[in-house]
Amino acid sequence: MAEPVLKVTDLTKRFGGFVALDTVNMELNDKERLGLIGPNGSGKTTLINCISGALTNEEGTVNFNGEDITQMKAHKRAHMGISRSFQIPKPFGTMSIIENLLVPMEYAAWDRVDHRNLREQAMDILELVGFKDRADENSASLTQVDMRKLELARALAAKPKLLVSDEAMAGLSGSEVDEILEILFALAERSVAIIMIEHIMRAVMRFSERIIVLDAGKKIADGSPDEVVSNPDVEKAYLGE
Amino acid sequence: MKLDKFWISVVVVLVAGFAFTKLVDNEFYFFATYVVLQGLVMAVAWNILGGFTGYVNFGSAGFFALGAYTMVALNKAFGLPLPVMVLIAGTLSGLLGLGVGYISLRLKGVYFAIATLAIALVLETVVNNSHYLGGAAGTYVIQPKESFIFDNYIELLFMFMLLIAVVATAVSRYLSASRLGMGLAAVRDDEVAAECMGVPTLKLKLISTTTMGIFMGLAGSLFPFFVTFVDPVSAFSLLIAVNSIAMPMIGGTAVWYGPVIGALVLGVVQETATVTISSELNLLIVGVMLVGFITMAPRGIVGLYEDYKAKRKGQNNG
Incomplete structure (x- = not known):
C-alpha cells in the first residue's frame, strides 16, 4: 500500500493542566476524503491546528509526505501543501476576492504555480466556487455563505495536497450546505486529500469515505461511515448513557 | 510606464532641490522645507509598519532620538564624516526596529503600541541620565565649517534630507507594490x-x-546639526511622535503616496502657521486636523479623492 500522505502518531496536546488531545493516532491516504467528528470541545479544531501548525504539540509526531513536520512553522507547512479554511472566516478584508487568492499563490504555492498567468489560475478557482463575475468585489462585505466559499477558494489557491475544511457549513441553510458540499467534491476530484470537520451529519455521511470520531481528546472510532454510526461508543459520546 | 513616471519625478525633485539651493539665498526657506521633509521621512517610515503591516508605533520619537543621539555621541567621540555617522545612526535604529519586531511576537494591537511608547520613555530616561550625551540639560553640536558644494550648512542638510526622503519614498513604494507588500497586507488583515x-x-x-x-533613525540623524543644540525635550518631542501618526492618517495609510501627501499638507500648514501666527500653535493644528480627518475622512485625502472619482464615474455611467 502507498505511504499515507499524513500520519499522526501519539499526539498529545495540553493547555496547562487540561489535556485537549490524548495520544491520538491517525493516518490519511492520498486523495482520501476523511470526516472528523465529535461533540463540542472534543479536540477536533485542536487536532487540525496541530496538523496545520497553528499550534505545536509537545508530545507525539506529525508526518506529512514522509517528512516529520512536528516542529515546522505553519507557513512552511503551507509551502509543503497543507492548506486549511477557518471555522470563523478570516478573509483579508482590505483586499478584493481575487487578491485574497493571490496571497496563497504568491506564498504557499510559490514553487507550484506558473507565475505568468496567476490571475487566470485564480479565476479558474473562482469559477469553481461561483465567484467568476465578482472577482474584484471587496471581501469584507460578503455574506456568511460567500465568506465560507472564499475560505475554501483561498485554501485551494494554495495548491494543497491536503486540505482541511473546518466547519465550512456551520450555520448555513440546507441548500447552502449542498453548495459547499459540491465545492468540496469538486476539490476532491482535483486529487486533494481532504479532512472535513463538520457537525452536520448528513453532509459528513455523504462526503466521507472514512470517519474519525474524537471524544474528550481521545479517538474513539475510525472506520467507514456505516461502521462509525453503529459504534456504541460513538452513540454514548453523543447521546450519553 | 508607471515605473518610468516615478523615477522621472525622483530625478526632477532632486534636480529641483539642488537648483533651489543655488537660486534661493534666504536661509529660512531651507529651515522650513527641511522640517517638512523630516516629517515626510518619519511619516513614510511610520506608514511602512502602521499602514502596510497594521502595527501602530507610538514611540516614533524614540527612534528619531536614537538617530539624533547616536550622531551626538559619534560626533563627540570620533568626529567621523557626516555620511558615515548618518549610516551608523540609521543602522542602530534599524536594530532597535528589529528588536521591536520581536516584541510583535507576543504583543498585538494596543499592547504593541504601548510597548513602543515605553521603549521611547526608556530611551529618554537613559539620555536624561547620561552625562556624556548632555543629560537633561542638553548639549551643543557645532556645525562643520565646510559645506561641500553648498553655500552654507543648512543647504547641505536640506539636500541630504531630500535625498533621504526620496529613498524612503522609493523603498515604501517598492514595499507596497511588490509581493512583499501583498504579504504585509495579509499580515495586517489577518x-x-x-x-x-x-x-x-x-x-x-x-x-x-x-x-x-532605519528611516526614523535617518530622519533624526541630521537633527543635531540642524538645531545645533539637542536636549531630550526636543529630540523626544511629542510633536514628532504625533506628526508621524497624523501625517499618514491625513494623507491615507493604504498606499505609499498617502503619507507623502499628508506630510506635505500638514507640514506646509504647520510651517506657515509657525511664521504667520505662532509656533505654539503646531500641536493644536495637528490635533484639529487629525480629529477632523478621522471622523470625516478615515481613509485620508487619498480616500477622499478615490470616493470623488468613483462618484464621478457613477454619474457618467448613470
Missing part, C-alpha cells in the same frame, strides 16, 4: 490566516519594523 496561507509572518514583520527603524 495574521493567523496569512501564516496558514504560507506568508512567513515573523520575517515580514521584522523587515517592516527594521525598515521603519
